[in-house]
Structures are given as structure tokens and as C-alpha cells.
Amino acid sequence: MPDQESPAPTPSPHAGNLYADDRYMVRNPHQVRHLLQAMIDQRSMINVHPDGRDQAFPSAVLDVDLHHLVLDASPVPSINRSVETASDLLCFGQVDKVTVRFQLEGHRRIERDGHVAFEVPLPEEVYHLQRREFYRLETPVGDSPYCVLPDPDGGEATRWRVLDISAGGIALLLPPDQNLLKLQSRYSCVLEIPESAPIQTPLVVCNLRQQKQPNGTEMTRIGLRFDDLPRGADNSIQRYIFRIDRLRKARSNGD
The missing domain is CATH 2.40.10.220 (predicted glycosyltransferase like domains)
Incomplete structure (x- = not known):
């Protein structure tokens, strides 16, 4: 199969910027908690990727307070072990059918109502598209x-x-x-x-x-x-x- 590569485009003026879609980053702690609470209220499922790897497991936000959230664990023990050793968790979900994306760090395993869960500090920022459009x-x-x-x-x-x-x-x-x-x-x-x-x-x-x-x-x-x-x-x-x-x-x- 031949590789045919087009000429390189002119570099974007945003190439060195933090997130070219920076206007969709929510950093206000109150707004971050609001989005996470909306995921709980709407029973939004989350795909969690330990260390951002291809393999993911389905989860959900169970609780949110001023400083932490509680993330549901997997029913598969081996997956939970991989979560415990991961340096970060990349999460994808939806609020009102609009993409929500955030990264979690500093998670620890806990027991909640007899089930395994993970307590995590609130993310510093959440990507929320806010409109039904796609960032390119x-x-x-x-x-x-x-x-x-x-x-x-x-x-x-x-x-x-x-x-x-x-x-x-x-x-x-x-x-x-x-x-x-x-x-x-x-x-x-x-x-x-x-x-x-x-x-x-x-x-x-x-x-x-x-x-x-x-x-x-x-x-x-x-x-x-x-x-x-x-x-x-x-x-x-x-x-x-x-x-x-x-x-x-x-x-x-x-x-």
C-alpha cells in the first residue's frame, strides 16, 4: 500500500496554546461541581481509561462534595487493581448529551456501602463543549x-x-x-x-x-x-x- 502524504499545512497560530478549544474548559470549582452533580442526576455513564490507555471500563460518579468525588469501581478485581496503580484516569461522559471530558489524579480505593469505589480530588478543569458542535x-x-x-x-x-x-x-x-x-x-x-x-x-x-x-x-x-x-x-x-x-x-x- 503506497504512502502518499500531502504537503505540510501552515502551522496554526494556536499550535502552542493550551487547548485550542480553551473556551470550552471549565475551571471554576463551583461550575466543575455543578457538571459532576449533573452527571449524577442524569445517571450519566462514564468511560474510564486508566493512564489514558485504550482499555476502558464503565463507571459513574456516585457522589460529589467540596473537594472530592466518588467514582464507581469495576466489578472485575483485575481492572480495579490496574486503576489503583494508574497515575491518572481519563474520563469521558455526557451532560445533556454534550461531551464532558476530565482527568483525575490522586485517587484511592475505598469501601462504600459494601462495594469498592474510588475517592478522587475534584478535577481542576473539565472540558465541556457547551453547544452541540464539534471541536476540530x-x-x-x-x-x-x-x-x-x-x-x-x-x-x-x-x-x-x-x-x-x-x-x-x-x-x-x-x-x-x-x-x-x-x-x-x-x-x-x-x-x-x-x-x-x-x-x-x-x-x-x-x-x-x-x-x-x-x-x-x-x-x-x-x-x-x-x-x-x-x-x-x-x-x-x-x-x-x-x-x-x-x-x-x-x-x-x-x-
Whole structure:
């Protein structure tokens, strides 16, 4: 399968910023507690990833006070042992069907009403989209997802770097004379996200527009939306976005 990589885009002015979607970060302690309490009231399930790994277990916020929250444990003892040894827990849930994402550290195992749970200091910040829209992450050239596109003539598939990604779709940059993708058409593609298993998913072409590159060449920027993401794929995408955001935060702080 040949690797065909488009020219690198002009660096984003936000590349060194802490979270390009910083306006969706909730840091006020009262608002953080409010979101966590809403998860309890709405019985929102949470996917918890120990150390941000691919493997996750379902959980829920059981209680919130001024300084701590209580997180439900897994019924599987081996998973709880992995939680105890993890340095942090990456959590994904929803409030009013809108994504909520936060990282927990300093957790400890407790007994609650005869069941295992984890007491954790409240997160310092919670990502809350606040609107039914998707934040698009501009991907770093050296740590990008790739999209494998089928050949319309039945030939060998081709692999293209993803320029930006969200829970709603991706963008690619292809040569102007490309015949791989047509507007409003649906394609079965493979999305390769670093540190995650490949995702087989249908993509629908939403827009095509010409874009001049810094070297003067014309390329076609193609926006595609996910038509039916398989189970667990959204978590893989969110974990990738979180990891890249965290790396950019570390660089901006000089770590």
C-alpha cells in the first residue's frame, strides 16, 4: 500500500496554546461541581481509561462534595487493581448529551456501602463543549492520524494524512485532479489513529474546496463526516485529541 502524504499545512497560530478549544474548559470549582452533580442526576455513564490507555471500563460518579468525588469501581478485581496503580484516569461522559471530558489524579480505593469505589480530588478543569458542535483539532505533522481510502477503480488503497479531526469528521488534502472522492458520496474507509486500533468507518464527503499551499501549489481540501462510527471509536478520537492537547500544554509551559 503506497504512502502518499500531502504537503505540510501552515502551522496554526494556536499550535502552542493550551487547548485550542480553551473556551470550552471549565475551571471554576463551583461550575466543575455543578457538571459532576449533573452527571449524577442524569445517571450519566462514564468511560474510564486508566493512564489514558485504550482499555476502558464503565463507571459513574456516585457522589460529589467540596473537594472530592466518588467514582464507581469495576466489578472485575483485575481492572480495579490496574486503576489503583494508574497515575491518572481519563474520563469521558455526557451532560445533556454534550461531551464532558476530565482527568483525575490522586485517587484511592475505598469501601462504600459494601462495594469498592474510588475517592478522587475534584478535577481542576473539565472540558465541556457547551453547544452541540464539534471541536476540530489541527493535527501535528509528526503525530497524525491517517485515512486509508479505497481506489474507485478497484486498485490498491491509498493512505493520506488527516489535517484535522473531531468527533464529527476529518479533513484531508488531496491533489486537485484527484478522483478518489466525490461530493456527497459515501465511502468505507479505515482511520488509523496513533496508539489506537484501526477504525473501519463510513465517511461522507461534505465539501471540497481549492486551497493554495505556501509553495504556491493548488490542492483540494476535503471535509468528510463520520456516517456511523463503530462502538468505542469516539473514545479513541477523544483520547487522541486529549493527548495532543496535553502535549501542547506541556510545550507551552516549557516542560
